[in-house]
Amino acid sequence: MDAFTTRCSGLRIPRPSIPNATVELQRVHLHTGVSAYIPESIYVNHGPVNVTDVSYCVVSISYTHTHRIEVVNTEVWLPTDDMWNGRMMGLGGGGFYCGLFFENKRAMLGAVGEGYAAVSTDCGRRLREDNADWLLDRPGKVNLHRLEDFASVTLNDAAVIRKSVVESFYGRKPDHSYFSGCSQGGRQGMMLAQRYPDAYDGIVASAPAINWAEILVAGYWTQFTMNQLDSYPRYCELDYITNMAIESCDDLDGVHDGIVSDVDACDIDALAMVGADVPCGEETVPLSTSAAIVANAAWRGPTTKDGVNLSAGVSVVSNLTNDFSSQCSPNGICSGLPVIYSSDWIRLAIEKDARFDLKTMTLDMYVKIFNESVEEYKSIIGTDNPDLSKFSQRGGKILSFHGLVDPMIPSTNTRRYYEAVTEMDPTVQSYYRVFEAPGLGHCWSQSGLYPSTIFDDLVAWVEKGQAPPSLLASFTDATGVKHDRVICPYPERAIYNGHGFPCSLDRLVLQQRPDL
Incomplete structure (x- = not known):
């Protein structure tokens, strides 16, 4: 039996000491000869990884916090001594899951395949537990302990656990510790920087779900608009509007390539398209007024009856049929298809009633629900504190990208947060940079500019x-041709200047490039 196999034993790895918690169970498993292909769509913030014949030790920790019954599970994956690169990587979750679901574990395998020791946690959320059982103690009462664990507490616990386990297993501390996440994982990364600045040396927090209490209610706005109209546009109508917006604004960056880089300059009113012939399956239909109203509402975001914006909308080139559209039967009858994260949050966290009928909402009710969400939960899971001074002072670095066509979390949210940090600290670019990715959807998509090297760029910055x-x-265009580009740190943007795409604050298109 070799030394690594011997060390991969519960008897050899002491139980970690976790603040205000008791370890209930520690299990250790040895995995040998594992091979798998991990695509970049799973291993977000990285490129694809071919994991070949790797062996690693998995340490599983189950613990409870003092005076609580919820069990939290955290896993640390440890590569062999000859493969370990001396670094640690924490991996974030997605949606209403904190981590340790199937895709997350594949990402952990990708990290191990690249030589990192990896850690992730379920934050006390059981994998097959529905949202009602997770959020509600009973009708009318939210389980705030669970929400606090999910929002922040267990993220720091995982950092404490990995420090203890790694040092015990390898006999030394990791040289550097990093965190990688997108969406929920991006929010987790920003929470760590804001509340636990000593947990990680570097963080990639992409498409972060900050302003949680706002974006989940805002995510229902388009569906709410359909309900108010009692009209649910077909996919083909909304896709047509998006395609027309892309076509109209494609040249704003100096090149016609199917990607809109200068979204801010794209000024479109969907109502101007009403009556246009829309290809819809085997027929052509006129674009309806309701489809135009829905598109404009999605772009603007939720508003009060006086027209005051409550939250940002998606960009005019976002895919409106990705997450909040309608389902249409062959006879053309359409019905609403709400975003499950938003509808469940409103029912469970705000109304505290799993049976609440969302279609009964009036505009006044919607605004009230939006405000209640912010008032009740911003302090718990808002994750939008612009004070990153403690993280920057200890030498921490943050990189973040956000797709400009993200249909789930408007990229404007990340931009506004970055601007708030900048207002507090004009030296922000010395430790935190945000990159707006043209044509890219939520976290990863086949189209658009996906920065697969962002995590490696973070490591180079830190070390x-x-x-x-x-x-x-x-990205690969519609003709199958691959094009190399750069994504610029906000507020810079890449504009074709007759020779290439340098990053610049200048919005002027110096020379139009012929169609690709």
Whole structure:
């Protein structure tokens, strides 16, 4: 029996000491000869990884916090000594799951395949537990302990656990510790930087679900608009509107390639398209007024009856049929298809009633629900504190990308947060940079500019002091041709200047490039 196999034993790895918690169970498993292909769509913030014949030790910790009954599970995956690169990687979750679901574990395998020790946690949320059982103690009462664990507490617990386990297993501390996440995982990364600045040296927090209490209610706005109209546009109508917006604004960055880089300059009113012929399956239908109203509502975001914006809308080139559209039967009858995260949050966290009928909402009720969500939960899971001074002072670095066509979390939210940090600290670019990715959807999509090197760029920044002036990315156009581009740090943007796409604050298109 070799030394690694011997060390991969529950008897050899002491139980970690977790603040205000008791370890109930510690299990250790040895995995040998594991091979798998991990695509970048799973291993977000990274490129694809071919894991080949790797062995690693999995340490599973189950614990409870003092005076609570919820069991939290955290796992640390430890590669062999000859494969370990001396670094640690925490991996975040997605949706209403904190971590340790199937895709997350595949991402952990990708990390191990690259030589990292990896850690993730379920935050006390059981994998097959529905949202009602997770959020509600009973009708009328939210389980705030569980929400606090999910929002922040267990994220720091996982950092404490991995420090203890790694040092016990390898006999030394990791040289550097990093966190990688997108969406919910991006929010987790920002929460760690804001509340637990000593947990990680570097964080990639992409498409972060900050302003949680706002974006979940805002995510129901388009569906609410359909309900108010009692009209549910077909997919083909909303897709047509999006395609027309892309076509109208494609040239704003100086090149016609199917990707809109200068979204801010894209000024579109869907009502101007009403009556246009829309290909819809084997027939052509006129674009309806209701489809135009729904598109405009999605772009603007939720508003009061006086027209005051409550939250940002999606960009005019976002895919409106991705998450909040309608289902249509062959006879053309359409019905609403709400975003499950938003509808469940309103029912469970705000109304505290799993049977609440969302279609009964009036505009006054919607605004009231929006405000109640912010008032009740911003302090718990808002994750939008712009004070990153403690994280920056200890030398921490943050990189973040956000797709400009993200249909789930408007990229404007990340931009506004970054601007708030900048207002507090004009030196923000010395430790935190945000990159707006043209054409990219939520976290990863086949189209658009996906920065697969962002995590490696973070490592170079932390360990070598090499701040990335831009991120490399590429996309394949409709003709199958691959194009290499850069993504610029906000507020810069890449505009074709007759020779290439340099990052610049200048919005002027110096020279139009012929169609690709």
